[in-house]
Amino acid sequence: MEERHATEPVFVLVTPQLGENIGAAARAMWNFGLSRLRLVAPRDGWPSPEAGATASGARAVLDRVGVFPDTGAALADLSHVFACTARPRELTRPVLTPEAAMAEARTLTGQGARVGILFGPERAGLINDDVARAQAIVSVPVNPAFPSLNLAQCVGLLAYEWGRQGSAQPALAMSWGSTEAAQGAEVDSLAARLERELEPAGYFWPEDKAEGMRRNLRAMLARFGLTRADVQTLHGVVRALVRDKPRGGPRGRAR
């Protein structure tokens, strides 16, 4: 079944030790729409109950997993392989960021190429012979003081980069909730109400600053991006604040 998705990269985990990590890797892949997972000689055999438990809603990925006796067999039908490794290697290879690697993977799969991303086992990482099978190295820009990435985290970052680059989600969008934005006249009317209440309280003082203070107040209300409900709320707030307060005559700062 796996072979239906020729436009996706295949993620290959070499001798993973913990079923939990295999499950977490499958879950992270499927979070970003990737479903082609291969295992090379998983330490505790296959299938794995722990993997199934950790995969949560991504069990379909595990059901289609390909299991291979060695790395060569797992990569046999792939034309372009990227090896994830943190350690510097005695190998001559281009070294890409996850971002650049997944951009390249998108280009290649778009041209019909069969792309693989190779991940080493927990703790030890990929052996040199496996890295040597790859045409390029992926190096995650980690804290040099603590470069050891959890296997599923590393899979998740690569899957995220794949998904991010194919996503149509805008960098910044507004969510307006279910309420309507207030119209200009409604905000103006709220501002006028505020000024009317603040005037007798002596807020606009000293007089040579009063015009600037009024302008600031209106600019602030405009900046809030008020909804119609907000405007009603603020009218209520102002009403409650001034209730039973004696009118007329300067107060506040002017006292």
Next chain:
Amino acid sequence: MEERHATEPVFVLVTPQLGENIGAAARAMWNFGLSRLRLVAPRDGWPSPEAGATASGARAVLDRVGVFPDTGAALADLSHVFACTARPRELTRPVLTPEAAMAEARTLTGQGARVGILFGPERAGLINDDVARAQAIVSVPVNPAFPSLNLAQCVGLLAYEWGRQGSAQPALAMSWGSTEAAQGAEVDSLAARLERELEPAGYFWPEDKAEGMRRNLRAMLARFGLTRADVQTLHGVVRALVRDKPRGGPRGRAR
């Protein structure tokens, strides 16, 4: 101690359930150089042996963790808060990708602002009252068919975006291993050797294609990015292939 790192965002986990996830979150943060973690009412109390075990080399992050009774207390000294949530909300807020959110966080912390990233508990995610405390929402571009991100994975993605945007790692660099790149004359000499051996074998045939075939061969060798050791290896390969072979007279295709 936490307060020394004013130029880092604070990651706030609201009522996390599993110590393992707190530890994995700390590890993922420290992988990308982040160390300011706060917990709001962790379900199983604090400290957590499970968190320590999962944090691996990032225990220093756990040692400095701040624990707060409620979300308000955890955010009290922060000026800008981003809430990570997958579900659409009945709230009026800007919605950012992780990339845009962390770019914004870098700008803000660079200006001395105190920035927080808010994460909800496993399964349920953030409640509306907590999201309402944030000025902006972060939405990871997930597979709509399976949007449920593991807590530590979500923390890891945000930490990765922080680290990626501050990283000086070039998108693509070459690793040349420890051997020296071959010089032009060495590659030329290998090409000449090859041609010399291929000529009597009738490889450059038909004659009107011969010039193009020679050019292709040299272009291919140049593309390989050969090291000096590669050149020696290939000389040996050619030598071995032609050993004890009768010389002279067309062979191969010409037979």
